[in-house]
Amino acid sequence: MxxxxxxxxxxxxxxxxxxxxLNLIGADWKPVFVDFFGKAVxxxxxxxxEINEMGEAPVLxxxxxxxxxxxxxxxxxxRRSGKYLPRGEDEGLExxxxxxxxNQKVNGFLGPYRFLRNWVKPAANPAIHAFFRGxxxxxxxxxxxxxEGRNFLLGERPTIADISLAGYLFYPIEEFGFDIGxxxxxxxxxxxxxxxxxxxxxxxxxxxGHPMPQT
Ligand SMILES: N[C@@H](CCC(=O)N[C@@H](CS)C(=O)NCC(=O)O)C(=O)O
Numbered sequence: 001m002x003x004x005x006x007x008x009x010x011x012x013x014x015x016x017x018x019x020x021x022l023n024l025i026g027a028d029w030k031p032v033f034v035d036f037f038g039k040a041v042x043x044x045x046x047x048x049x050e051i052n053e054m055g056e057a058p059v060l061x062x063x064x065x066x067x068x069x070x071x072x073x074x075x076x077x078x079r080r081s082g083k084y085l086p087r088g089e090d091e092g093l094e095x096x097x098x099x100x101x102x103n104q105k106v107n108g109f110l111g112p113y114r115f116l117r118n119w120v121k122p123a124a125n126p127a128i129h130a131f132f133r134g135x136x137x138x139x140x141x142x143x144x145x146x147x148e149g150r151n152f153l154l155g156e157r158p159t160i161a162d163i164s165l166a167g168y169l170f171y172p173i174e175e176f177g178f179d180i181g182x183x184x185x186x187x188x189x190x191x192x193x194x195x196x197x198x199x200x201x202x203x204x205x206x207x208x209g210h211p212m213p214q215t
Contacts, residue, residue: 094161
């Protein structure tokens with residue numbers, strides 16, 4: 001049995017953060033497929049009762065612990081492994097600041113926007129798409145500015161803040177309908193630096209459920 005189990009599915013950028021971290025630290029882990037699109041297991045009373053009361057993926061299982069919220073999972077794994085760990089109180093708080101900003105404003109908009117574009121039927125009102133795009137462009141610009149003249153969010157060393165930011169940033173351009181890297185060149189360069197970290201893998205190669213069965 002693997003040391004860690006991760007409830008996840010390939011299309012989830014929230015789960016990708018945890019899967020990527022596990023791979024980057026060289027953990028012994030295996031994915032547990034969450035059938036999000038088919039059976040919507042995350043919405044069942046069983047899942048909410050036994051796996052995660054919040055009804056979300058990812059969930060990390062380690063011994064008796066079941067952890068949800070990717071930011072918590074990243075913190076746990078960084079503390080256990082000593083890798084990608086912010087150093088000292090100030091860096092720790094700075095990492096948390098970017099993780100929360102990312103969860104709410106960056107990947108927190110990118111994920112639902114991509115979901116609306118690709119999987120919601122009937123298609124959402126164009127005004128909703130336009131609202132999301134506006135927020136996404138503005139918030140990616142904030143991250144882009146932060147990365148100008150820095151290799152990683154906190155400076156010269158990658159930390160869990162960068163792994164959180166990776167969430168939806170490696171999925172195919174067609175799923176978003178615009179090229180994040182072209183509009184935000186410092187993010188494009190940062191992505192190349194993340195891609196060469198030992199253990200990096202694309203979300204579709206790391207988690208089960210891609211390609212999705214045709215309905
Ligand atoms: N802030 C959470 C977000 C988790 C989340 O929203 N996960 C999605 C999948 S990508 C989910 O499970 N949504 C539940 C649903 O839509 O039923 C985290 O970072 O882990």
